[in-house]
Amino acid sequence: MKKVTLLKSMVLALSLSLFSPIISVKADPITVPKIYAKSAVVIDMDTMEVILDLNSEDKMYPASTTKLMTAILLAENKSKEENLTYTKSAKDQPAYSLNASVKPINIGTTMTAGDVMKALLLYSANDSAYIIADNVATDSDSFIKMMNEKAEEFGMKNTNFITANGLHNENHYSTALDLAILGKRSYDNPWVRETLSIKEDSIQLPSNDKFLMENRNKYLGKNGNLGGKTGYTTEAGKCFVSIYERDGRKLVSVVLKSIFDGEDLAMFNDTEKIIDASYSAKKTILINKDDIVETLPIQYKSFGFFGPSKTIDVPLIVKEDIEYYENPINKKYLEKDINTAGLNPWKLNKNLSAGKLTLKEPLSSKKYVLYPSVSKSDLIKANLLIYIGTLICTILIITIIFFFKSKVKRNKNKKRYF
Template sequence: MKKKNLIKNIALALSLSIFSPLAYAKAEPVNVPKIYAKSAVSIDMDTMEVILDYNSENKMYPASTTKLMTGILLAENKNKTDNLSYTKSAKEQPEYSLNTNVKPISIGETMSADDVMKALLLFSANDASYVIADNVGENVDNFIKMMNDKAKEYGMENTNFVTPNGLHSGEHYTTALDLAILGKKAYENSWVRETMALKKASVKTSAGTIAIMDNRNKLLEKNGNIGGKTGYTTPAGKCLVSIYERDGRRIVGVVLNSIFDSEDSAVFNDTEKIIDASYAAKKSTLIGKDEVVETLPIKYKVFRFFGPEKTIDVPFTSRQNIEYYENDLNKKSIDKKIDVSLLNPWKLDTNVTAAKLTVTEPLTSKSYDLYPGISKSDLVKENLVLYVLAAVATLVILALITFIIAAIKRASRKKRRKRYF
């Protein structure tokens, strides 16, 4: 009896897999692990797909993760060997500056741009940000405009910068999603990427001041971490933008407003949790193979190029599974559009693509071929009675024309005979 039930179950499973093309496995949503941070996100750096989302569009304060943008602008406008002057606005910056935490620096002393970059990204020196702002933008206001212009260029739609170092201001804000974009852009800049990857560095000024500093990113070179930038203010909490590479796959993760615990470990633990979850995440099926994506009314002329216009409902299907990471952000914002602008109803073929489906996610989009569920032969079947009637009408007209021509000819012959007699 048990054997019979087993056979029946196997047969049922086979029938479902063979005859039910829409029966496909559905992955679980990408769950957010328990973290202290109030906002987090991860994205695949190659595909720009959002993998994990946790309040990633909420307005947050970036603190010193801001310095990634400052570093990018330095790299784009100066060479490593250029000398930058230490300025008055740099001298005025509070602690976590070279001037206050390492050794006093006089206004007018110079540093190589490469040393300034190291002080900015490893030690997170607040005064290094103003050295860059004054030397690259000529003044801080110009540099802030450069920062916001670059943010718009990158598509960071919910970001506004008012300082080059991220010290707190209610008007200096961003989102985890925008910072993920910034993290990717920072990694793509070779100078910034190389600097973020340093565990230690020494810097000096023209007066000979030397500082040896450690990278504040405690995760560097652990479990695939290849770079990142820390940040902290009391309103912003502990922040971290981190870049990972495992098995050739790169992911950028952002956590914002984590707690400052006694061991300063929470923000790093939060990051490792979301990164591990992101690498383990599986995609869910948005549209299954051979599933009808949409049925659209398509207009056509009954006789191809002329005649009455009719409409037929055409179902469009995909020949592949269309997948995505199921999270709150993607579910809310994903958009599907079908383009049938080049479709010719009289060339419909179930084995030839007839439309394009574009699936748009928050940071990327992808196109897929769609195939029609009907062919031109279905148009013929749809109008078969009309074609028969048209054919009969055509034959009647041809017969009538033939009759008239024959009658005219007979009349003409009779007329000619009368003339001879």
């Protein structure tokens, strides 16, 4: 009977609290500075909290920021010293390729994977992406499948890759939020991270010529910029995925569909603005310390294992301020999940956990301990009249039994006497 009662209490508690709305205290949301980009986002690399959001779920064309995924797959499947063969699909790529922009390369010649990685991320060579695709997979179509599988593994829910280099295709799309995930994953990979941090370097072409390359990230090394990948097509506009570190704290930023100004600095300035705003952003208090998060009606038996079934309202509180970054996407997806599994009303203690509160945001979640505002003593007080009544009845019954036993004994003694 006890197990059934506790199970009912647990189910009732969860049904009342799962996915219930959160009411935040009044505070100013994170303000997005004026930028040219149509979509932008900044996330904390350690916590995966979204700090700043501007249309970050809108489907956009990612252009050459796509090459971050291509770089990850190269790093996961090849070593720097391995030779990669120059393929026909690589030679078929248009401008901004080594073959078309630097020097013709013959199909079948080789380059080291290390040099191909540099060509991909520093010079953004379109043919280098297809050298990788054809050498990592059996063909470029198989590689595209690998890209999409990896995107799904990363939790990039609104991304679809059609090309290995990001050249325009109507069905090749992503979002700022998904590209922020990709930026974090790229930086987590040692080889990709190392390459993104190179300001300039040279590679050896199959013709044995040395080709000097300068990183297209013009802000590399400035104001905490650790690395990033640029992108541009007419349809995509100027795009930039970048990683920053200030005071030991790393952030990933994404700007999409910025403008191509005369000095080609608009997307970099957009990035600086949202990064500055994010580093100075303050969290909003969502739930104050000692505030009631939820009040749960819990069923119990007056005498623990037996007795009348009763219900007590158990207010659950947190003993710390709960904060979050207030922005459109966090407000949209913020979700509260309360778990009181195994809660025994007769073991309630104001200083012991009564359950867990999980707050879910778009890319992160955090758990908090919930404490009851009532204790076992409150249950005893609530049932005091029952206990007193039971005690009185028990005393009366014992008295009556004792009386009758005494009477029977006296009668027996009388019979013996006569």
